[in-house]
Each structure stands twice: as structure tokens, then as C-alpha cells.
Amino acid sequence: MTDAYRQFLERKVKMAPATGFPVADSEIHPLLLPHQRAGVRWACEGGRRALFEAFGLGKSAQQIEILRLARQHAGGAALIVVPLGVRQEFKRDAAMLGVETRFVRTSAEVEPAFDGIYLTNYESVRDSKLDPNLFTAASLDEASVLRSFGSKTYQTFLMLFDQVKYRFVATATPSPNRYKELIHYAGFLGVMDTGQALTRWFKRDSTKANNLTLYPHKEKEFWLWVASWALFLQKPSDLGFSDDGYQLPEITVHYVEVPVDHASADADRDGQGNLFRDAALGVRNAAREKRDTLPARVAAVQQILASRPDEHWLLWHDLEAERHALQEAIPDAVSIYGDQDLDEREQAVIDFSEGDIRILSAKPVIAGSGCNFQRHCHLAVYAGIGFKFNDFIQSIHRIQRFLQTRPVEVWIVYAESEREVLATLQAKWARHVEMVNKMSDIIREYGLSHQAMANILQRSIGVERIEASGEGWQVSNNDSVYEMRLIEDNSLDLIVTSIPFANHYEYSPSYNDLGHTDDNKHFWAQMDFLTPQLLRALKPGRIACIHVKDRIQFGAVTGAGVPTVSPFHAEAIAHYAGMPDLGIKGHGFDYLGLITVVTDVVRENNQTYRLSWSEQCKDATKMGAGSPEYILILHKPQTDRSRGYADERVRKSKQEYTRARWQVDAHAFWRSSGNRLLTPEELASLPPDQLSKVFTQYSLAATYDYEAHVRIGEELEARGALPATFMSLAPGSHHPDVWHDVIRMLTLNGEQTRKGLENHICPLQFDIVDRLINRFSNKGDLVFDPFGGLFTVPFRALKLGRRGRAVELSTPYFMDGVKHLQAAERELAMPSLFDTLPDQEQAA
Known part of the structure; x- marks a missing residue:
């Protein structure tokens, strides 16, 4: 299992696929210089590659030679699309290399018997006068000129070459500042779907279309991926060759x-x-x-x-x-x-x-x-x-x-x-200049070896396990799949967790992260390694509560034109319990039902822009419904299937668990206050005036933690947001004669900050977790969460007289969660006033 899982993780490393053909050095025209020959070999072997080389390094000659070799290998016709005023440069270089060129503007001018390379202008392809799919190989010279046609034309133009077997791009300025342009080149080359690339590496700004931010923890991976299909070359020495004759003028x-x-x-x-x-x-x-x-x-x-x-x-x-x-x-x-x-x-x-x-x-x-x-x-x-x-x-x-x-x-x-x-x-x-230099550094370090780049990325797989524990709790910083090997069979009394919603968000830079997947299918393939282990470790007849949420798919991405919904909760049911009537086996859980947790439709619309009042009034047919959260109730088969009771029952007295509570819990519709833990980063992201009130109240509501107090201040100072004129993190006073001017508020029940929305897509709320623990476990039971986050589940388990265990892959989340658990443990261990009195005085 472990070896197969490691191989699965290694396959997550994305390098551009090689779809070309090998070329011997002897096949390349002798007039090409060493760096040009290296570029030609690399491009031909890749089959779909970009030459992002500095001005004057000979991209024209390389394109001509690449297309000549492609025709020699696969037959058919070859085309280079050039800007206006450039064809004479290609004619000159082609003549030097002994290749005949012919300039055409229409499809009718293309002759199958022509033993050379065709040239055309971008306008002829844009205006549908020339069909690119008449050619076996095509190259776009200085494709950045397409931006002058307008963004829509730019994007549709690149799609016109979908049937061309070998595709190439050559430009000296691929605008690494404009990530979307690089993504479109990758789409043109067939390296990766543009939507998939955007989801994999970029955080979107919901307030401004096309405003892309490269995830900081994904930056190296992104540029290594780009380098696997694009040769950023500033001078021949970047590939180890001599720079003689290639000194850029001052x-x-x-x-x-x-x-x-x-x-x-x-x-x-x-x-x-x-x-x-x-x-x-x-x-x-x-x-x-x-x-x-x-x-x-x-x-x-x-x-x-x-x-x-x-x-x-x-x-x-x-x-x-x-x-x-x-x-x-x-x-x-x-x-x-x-x-x-x-x-x-x-x-x-x-x-x-x-x-x-x-x-x-x-x-x-x-x-x-x-x-x-x-x-x-x-x-x-x-x-x-x-x-x-x-x-x-x-x-x-x-x-x-x-x-x-x-x-x-x-x-x-x-x-x-x-x-x-x-x-x-x-x-x-x-x-x-900075971005170009960054790409040049990659080429100088790894050369043109995909495997060397992939090996570097594969080293990020895995995490060094850290464990923390206390009275009634044990948590670890680890990959859940590996951690499950340490958990005994039939040892967990209850599982409560919020699983990642496929690739909706990546919580850590590690390839072990389940959010680091291509699509839903890829996500569930990784879950296939974890779910059988959860079933094994859960006691027979006991319950796994899985928190999920459907995902919104935007019409511009799917092509539907209207926002649609990916039924992620249905996929989860099929994964855990199967759908026998449809021939879906699942992983052996019994599906007992679905709890619906309503969400705020106004807030949802602010995030997805799909349920606006204005659009409803324009055309109601494009409107769907708000997307709630769900809790799947999954049951591990009991040993005696002839009886419905668990091997170890969850018993309750009717005095403690009243009819009224049962009626509310048994209903399939639950509401939540939204109360949950805040991270230090979330607190630090609040404006100073709000933070001072929130933090003071927080210091009264929770056990004081000096290290957490200092760390929040350090977060603020690192962002330049720690005021120098007043104390924004003043602890609250319990003494009536010491005032702190706080406005009473539920600090763990405030609206999530913007950062919180991005990092905690659907965090488990306290009241939801409490109800699940109370309903499906006994006092003293062990409650487990394989995706611990801030360790809300063991935190609440302690509060409710249970034991808690959890796993979290993200080290920052792990460290924050441990602080919460330590504070909860201290609070539970702290004696009250009545605990210090003799038994006789308490009885009196």
C-alpha cells in the first residue's frame, strides 16, 4: 500500500508530456550554432514546445529547422505564422539553411506536393482565410502580437490549431508578468488545459476578474513546470555554451x-x-x-x-x-x-x-x-x-x-x-527583468532535463512526523494515509471530519495534500488510499460523519454559459458507501442519511456571483439555488449483521438525552451559529480598531496563552499593521476596578475574514461538531479527525468529556491547533472554587 501510495504522489508532479520524436545531432543543419542545436533537439523531442529566447539568438533559424525535421519525420505541410514585415527575415534564414519558403494567405494556395515551409501572417489565420489544420506542424513567431487583436481574439486564435500534431511558439517576450498569457501558450501547445492550470497554481480575486495571484508556496513548482515546456534563454552560456558574439549592446x-x-x-x-x-x-x-x-x-x-x-x-x-x-x-x-x-x-x-x-x-x-x-x-x-x-x-x-x-x-x-x-x-x-532572470536561473541549474526538475519537486513529498499529546488528546503532523498505519484495528469510536473538497483549495505546499489534485477523479483516487484504513480502524457498528459541500462550476469554464453545480456530496456517498443499483462498489460503509446545514445565500452570492437579484430579474432561468453544507452519516457494518446494534453501543439516558433534543437531532435540517476557532493569522488580518476589541474579549473567554499572544503581535508587525501609538492586543481584565473598554462580542462567532474564507472553505462549526459527538459517542470515547485543521474535533471532544485524536498535514495549522488543545486541557484541569472546599462544606 505504502509503495503504491508513494508512486501515486510522485505522479502528481506535473512536467510537460513529450509527444515528439528523437533527433540525432547529425540530422541538424551544420550552420546552426550549439545553443540553437540544443534548442532544436529539445523542441523536436517535446513535439509541442515554446522558444522564449532573447532577441538575436536565432529563433527564426531554429523554427525553420524544427519544422523541416517535423516534415521529414511525419510528412505533411509545415507553417510558420509571422507578424507583418518579418517574412523577409525568414526567407533569408531559410535560404541560408537550404529550405524553400512560400508565402500564402489562403487555404487554396496550399499545395500538398510543396517540399518546403509555408509562411503566412496572423491576419490571414485570424480572418479564417487560412486553415491551420491543413498542416502537420506549425509555429507561431512572436505570438505576443496577438494581444493587439484583443483578448477574445487572442484566446480563440490559439484554439484554431487543435488538430495540428506538432505545435511551437517562439517569442522573446512571453510576458512572465502576465501569467494568463503563459497559461494560454500552454493551452495552445496542449501541455495543460488552461482552466486546470489556473486552478492548480493561482488564487483568484473574486472582486476583480483575471486578477491572478500565484500561490507563494507554488511559485517554484509553477516555474519548473513552465520550464518543462518553455525554453527561457537569455544567452548561450545559460546552456553551457560560449557567449562569443552574443554580448547584448549597452x-x-x-x-x-x-x-x-x-x-x-x-x-x-x-x-x-x-x-x-x-x-x-x-x-x-x-x-x-x-x-x-x-x-x-x-x-x-x-x-x-x-x-x-x-x-x-x-x-x-x-x-x-x-x-x-x-x-x-x-x-x-x-x-x-x-x-x-x-x-x-x-x-x-x-x-x-x-x-x-x-x-x-x-x-x-x-x-x-x-x-x-x-x-x-x-x-x-x-x-x-x-x-x-x-x-x-x-x-x-x-x-x-x-x-x-x-x-x-x-x-x-x-x-x-x-x-x-x-x-x-x-x-x-x-x-x-526579475522574472526573466528567474527563468534563466532554472535553465542554468537544471538544463533541459525534465527528470532533474521532477526530482526536485518529488523531494517535497512527505512530511516529518511530529506528535503532541496531553490528558485525553493526541495529535500528529503527518499525512493521514501514513498516520493510519499507527492506529489499531477497531480502535476509533467515532470519526468526525471535513474532507477537502477535491482541488478547491490546497492547504499546504506538499504533494501529499489532497487538494493538490487535478480534478475530482484524481482526488477520489487519492482518497482510495485513506478510506479503507478509516473503515478498518473504526469500531464495528460505529459512525463516520463526513462534512462536504457541493462545488460551483462557472459557465465560462464549463462552456454551459450558466453556473452549474458539481454534486460533490453525491460523489462522496458513492465513494464511501457505493451505489449498488448503479454498479458502484464503494468502500464498505453503510449510508444512513444526510444532514443539511443551511448557508447564507447572500454571502454565497458575494463569493460566486451566481445568485444575484439583478440577474434573477434579467432571466430567472439561469438561477439555481443556494448551496448548503452536508454531513454524511456513514456506518461501519456491525459484526452481527442480523441485528442493528453496534458491537459497542452508544447508550444514553432519557433524562440526559431528552425527547426534545432527539427530535431536533433526528431532523435532516440543522442550523449553525457559525462559532469556530480563529487562527492567529485571521486575528492579525483584522483592522487594528476591531482587533483590539476582539483580542481583549478573546483573552477573557479563553485560557491566556502568552506564546499565542506574542505570535499574533509578530504576525501583525510582519505585515506592518502593529500600531506604534496604542496597544492593539491588550489582554482583558477580570478585575472590576481595572477597565479595558471592551464591547462585549462573541469573538469566535464573528464573520470570517477574507483570509479565513480562502483558507477555511467550510470550517466545522462548534455546535455542529458538538451535536455529532453527543449523538454518536459515549463519554470517554475516542473521537478521530483525519483532516484535523485547527483540531476543532478533538478540542470539542475534550470539552464534552471524550478523548480526541487527529492528524493534520499543514505544520502551521498543527502548531496553532496544539495551542488550542493545550488551553482546553488547562481549562478542564483547573479546579473551581467548590473543588477546593471540604466535602462536608459542599454538602452543607
């Missing part, structure tokens, strides 16, 4: 600020006057600053060009008004623009790259990708600051690239009111 950036008249600053939308003009205050302000400062910016550009009248220049602009103004002020400039004839535009790009045009004026979105201008130009001027960083960095590297023989100089002209916009651009530039 770049000098001049920032030219144009003053503005702040006396003309507008009022805001509320009528409040602004002291300064500021382009960062909104779209309207940004447009106005562009318009009002245009003459001054164009004049600055004229002065810059006049300082070097005989040099070749690139003029970059973002607006049509800027193009017209520059053309009028600088008649020598040749402009290219969007509605220009494509052949005319492309010829201008070719002429400038070959030195026949001295000044070229263009938008980065049009000529900023793929073009090689370094042979005759090393100077560029930006007539203004754009808001699209990728277009900017691409345009920079039209001249700052390997094989550029002169130092590069760039002038950025901006208005005084655009200082914040400039600061944002500079910050993005710094993050871009």
Missing part, C-alpha cells in the same frame, strides 16, 4: 519631461478641484494629457532628431494624432499605420531594415514585434508613454539585440503630468 535611456500648466487642472467627478494635472487619475485625464501636451512633445522629438541629423531613427507613437503631428513636423519620416495596404506597409519595414529609409514612424503594436532593425539603426524616440508594457519592451529590442554593433540610445518623451505613468512603466520593466 542601452542608455534618456527621459525627457515636458512641463504642463497645473493651473488648468480639472475638477474630479464629485466637483472637487484637483491641485495638479495627473494622467494617472483616469482614462479621461490620460487622454486629455496626451492631447494637450502633443505640440510640446513633438517639438521635443524634433530637437532630439536635430541633434543627430545624419543618423537612422525609429519614431514610436501610440495615437493617430501623434502620427499626423510627427509626419507634419518631420517630413523625412516614413509612416506605417493600421489601414495602410499590407504590402505597402511591409515594404516600408523591409526598406528601413535594409537602410533605404532613414526615419521610420510607427506604433509598437504594428512594427514592434519580430522586425530586425539593428543593422542600420541604434537610436529610437518614444513620442509618448504607452500603457502596454509588452509592446514597449518588444519595440526596444528591435534595435537592442545581439549582433547590434553600436550602443543603443532611447529617448522617452513624457508630460510632467505623466510621472506616475512613467513610474508604472519602470516598475513593470524591473519585474520583467
Whole structure:
């Protein structure tokens, strides 16, 4: 069992699958340099790979050679999709490699007998003139230009190649700052479904669409996964080869600020006057600053060009008004623009790259990708600051690239009111360099070996067991599957737990985490290792109470268009007890029923946006119902199946367990106060004014714990939220003459903080746990939770006169839970006033 489980965990490590073909070094054209040959071999063996290589490292030649070898291996036709103005670069490289190329715009131009590589522009594929699936192999050159088509077109474009056997991407700027772009490239290559990738590595912001945050504990895994299908190469030495001839030219950036008249600053939308003009205050302000400062910016550009009248220049602009103004002020400039004839535009790009045009004026979105201008130009001027960083960095590297023989100089002209916009651009530039360097570090450390990367990730499997115990309780920091080996057969009186809801959330960075699964099927496959052990350890005839909740599936992900519900509770029933009528065996439990715990539909809608009043009024057919929580009541078969009683019964006196309590407990619908334990992180995340009241009351309601007190303060200080002017964590006073100005409130019954919602998707509430323990166990019984969390179950078991045992994989949760249990133990052991009196005085 253990070896099989370890193998299961190791298979969780995700590296890109290899779907290509082996290539011998002798098969590669001898003109390719060592780093290029390594890239070709790696891409061919993978079959679907990305070349994210720095400008000038020879991506064009590599793509041509990769597709030549793919055709040689599998036959069929091959296609490279290139930006406008770039095909001459490919024709030149292909001729050098002895490969014939042919430029086509329509499917009708594709001839099966052609023994070469086809070239086309993105527009031909976008406009459905050319069907990509006519080709066995295809490569997207500088695919980042797709963003200029709009995000919807960008995403649908990538799906057009689903039937192409071998797929490749090549770009120098894959925007590692924009995670979703990387995810879409992975989807295009068929490495991983985009939805699965987003769920696996990213935390979503429910308040802002597409705002993705990479889980901190998943960062290394994410970048190693990316490196398994994308070669981030900044220089040949990253792969151990010589950098001779590949020294990137020095770049000098001049920032030219144009003053503005702040006396003309507008009022805001509320009528409040602004002291300064500021382009960062909104779209309207940004447009106005562009318009009002245009003459001054164009004049600055004229002065810059006049300082070097005989040099070749690139003029970059973002607006049509800027193009017209520059053309009028600088008649020598040749402009290219969007509605220009494509052949005319492309010829201008070719002429400038070959030195026949001295000044070229263009938008980065049009000529900023793929073009090689370094042979005759090393100077560029930006007539203004754009808001699209990728277009900017691409345009920079039209001249700052390997094989550029002169130092590069760039002038950025901006208005005084655009200082914040400039600061944002500079910050993005710094993050871009940081991320690229991070990927280069991975390549330098692991090379192109998938196995070396996978081995590193596999080392995170497992946890060093820690045990803590006290009077009536024992808990461990461990994987539940491994911990169950230490628990004897038929030793547990009751199991109460909230299982992870498949891959809805990962509670720890370990691959042992059941939340670290691809989908529901994968989750239940891991549960197959645990559930038989729970059945084995539970006493015959006793109960396992399993807390579950269905999951909302968004229409944009499923394709249904409306939010649907994944019946997770039904899957859980099938897993534990089976469904014999449907041929589902299960793991041997008897299913006795379902307790429904109602939830707040308003709060649920705030998290899922699926039950809003506005949408109900627009069209009620897309509305479902609120999603409650469920407690599955599962029964381990008793030894004597001819009788319904457990081997060791749970007995109650009718005086203690009244008819009224029985009627409420027996009902299938339960309500909860929501009262539960708060973590130190949750307390620390509260605003200081709320925290001071909450913590003081908490110190009165629970046994004081000095270490916990200090740790909460340290959490606050680490976040910069520990006030320096007042004490926000003052313990409460029990003495009537010492006031602490606290407003009475149930500190364990407050609304979960935002962090709490993310880390405790559906925590077990005290009253629910208490009712289950009282109903299904005797005093002194052992109550077990295989997913202990903060150890709510053993905590409440102690309070109710039972014994508690639990397992938790997350070490921080384990440590917090131990503090709660130690406090509960001290509270139970502390004698009361009457305990200290002689028996005679108590009797009197």
C-alpha cells in the first residue's frame, strides 16, 4: 500500500508530456550554432514546445529547422505564422539553411506536393482565410502580437490549431508578468488545459476578474513546470555554451519631461478641484494629457532628431494624432499605420531594415514585434508613454539585440503630468527583468532535463512526523494515509471530519495534500488510499460523519454559459458507501442519511456571483439555488449483521438525552451559529480598531496563552499593521476596578475574514461538531479527525468529556491547533472554587 501510495504522489508532479520524436545531432543543419542545436533537439523531442529566447539568438533559424525535421519525420505541410514585415527575415534564414519558403494567405494556395515551409501572417489565420489544420506542424513567431487583436481574439486564435500534431511558439517576450498569457501558450501547445492550470497554481480575486495571484508556496513548482515546456534563454552560456558574439549592446535611456500648466487642472467627478494635472487619475485625464501636451512633445522629438541629423531613427507613437503631428513636423519620416495596404506597409519595414529609409514612424503594436532593425539603426524616440508594457519592451529590442554593433540610445518623451505613468512603466520593466532572470536561473541549474526538475519537486513529498499529546488528546503532523498505519484495528469510536473538497483549495505546499489534485477523479483516487484504513480502524457498528459541500462550476469554464453545480456530496456517498443499483462498489460503509446545514445565500452570492437579484430579474432561468453544507452519516457494518446494534453501543439516558433534543437531532435540517476557532493569522488580518476589541474579549473567554499572544503581535508587525501609538492586543481584565473598554462580542462567532474564507472553505462549526459527538459517542470515547485543521474535533471532544485524536498535514495549522488543545486541557484541569472546599462544606 505504502509503495503504491508513494508512486501515486510522485505522479502528481506535473512536467510537460513529450509527444515528439528523437533527433540525432547529425540530422541538424551544420550552420546552426550549439545553443540553437540544443534548442532544436529539445523542441523536436517535446513535439509541442515554446522558444522564449532573447532577441538575436536565432529563433527564426531554429523554427525553420524544427519544422523541416517535423516534415521529414511525419510528412505533411509545415507553417510558420509571422507578424507583418518579418517574412523577409525568414526567407533569408531559410535560404541560408537550404529550405524553400512560400508565402500564402489562403487555404487554396496550399499545395500538398510543396517540399518546403509555408509562411503566412496572423491576419490571414485570424480572418479564417487560412486553415491551420491543413498542416502537420506549425509555429507561431512572436505570438505576443496577438494581444493587439484583443483578448477574445487572442484566446480563440490559439484554439484554431487543435488538430495540428506538432505545435511551437517562439517569442522573446512571453510576458512572465502576465501569467494568463503563459497559461494560454500552454493551452495552445496542449501541455495543460488552461482552466486546470489556473486552478492548480493561482488564487483568484473574486472582486476583480483575471486578477491572478500565484500561490507563494507554488511559485517554484509553477516555474519548473513552465520550464518543462518553455525554453527561457537569455544567452548561450545559460546552456553551457560560449557567449562569443552574443554580448547584448549597452542601452542608455534618456527621459525627457515636458512641463504642463497645473493651473488648468480639472475638477474630479464629485466637483472637487484637483491641485495638479495627473494622467494617472483616469482614462479621461490620460487622454486629455496626451492631447494637450502633443505640440510640446513633438517639438521635443524634433530637437532630439536635430541633434543627430545624419543618423537612422525609429519614431514610436501610440495615437493617430501623434502620427499626423510627427509626419507634419518631420517630413523625412516614413509612416506605417493600421489601414495602410499590407504590402505597402511591409515594404516600408523591409526598406528601413535594409537602410533605404532613414526615419521610420510607427506604433509598437504594428512594427514592434519580430522586425530586425539593428543593422542600420541604434537610436529610437518614444513620442509618448504607452500603457502596454509588452509592446514597449518588444519595440526596444528591435534595435537592442545581439549582433547590434553600436550602443543603443532611447529617448522617452513624457508630460510632467505623466510621472506616475512613467513610474508604472519602470516598475513593470524591473519585474520583467526579475522574472526573466528567474527563468534563466532554472535553465542554468537544471538544463533541459525534465527528470532533474521532477526530482526536485518529488523531494517535497512527505512530511516529518511530529506528535503532541496531553490528558485525553493526541495529535500528529503527518499525512493521514501514513498516520493510519499507527492506529489499531477497531480502535476509533467515532470519526468526525471535513474532507477537502477535491482541488478547491490546497492547504499546504506538499504533494501529499489532497487538494493538490487535478480534478475530482484524481482526488477520489487519492482518497482510495485513506478510506479503507478509516473503515478498518473504526469500531464495528460505529459512525463516520463526513462534512462536504457541493462545488460551483462557472459557465465560462464549463462552456454551459450558466453556473452549474458539481454534486460533490453525491460523489462522496458513492465513494464511501457505493451505489449498488448503479454498479458502484464503494468502500464498505453503510449510508444512513444526510444532514443539511443551511448557508447564507447572500454571502454565497458575494463569493460566486451566481445568485444575484439583478440577474434573477434579467432571466430567472439561469438561477439555481443556494448551496448548503452536508454531513454524511456513514456506518461501519456491525459484526452481527442480523441485528442493528453496534458491537459497542452508544447508550444514553432519557433524562440526559431528552425527547426534545432527539427530535431536533433526528431532523435532516440543522442550523449553525457559525462559532469556530480563529487562527492567529485571521486575528492579525483584522483592522487594528476591531482587533483590539476582539483580542481583549478573546483573552477573557479563553485560557491566556502568552506564546499565542506574542505570535499574533509578530504576525501583525510582519505585515506592518502593529500600531506604534496604542496597544492593539491588550489582554482583558477580570478585575472590576481595572477597565479595558471592551464591547462585549462573541469573538469566535464573528464573520470570517477574507483570509479565513480562502483558507477555511467550510470550517466545522462548534455546535455542529458538538451535536455529532453527543449523538454518536459515549463519554470517554475516542473521537478521530483525519483532516484535523485547527483540531476543532478533538478540542470539542475534550470539552464534552471524550478523548480526541487527529492528524493534520499543514505544520502551521498543527502548531496553532496544539495551542488550542493545550488551553482546553488547562481549562478542564483547573479546579473551581467548590473543588477546593471540604466535602462536608459542599454538602452543607
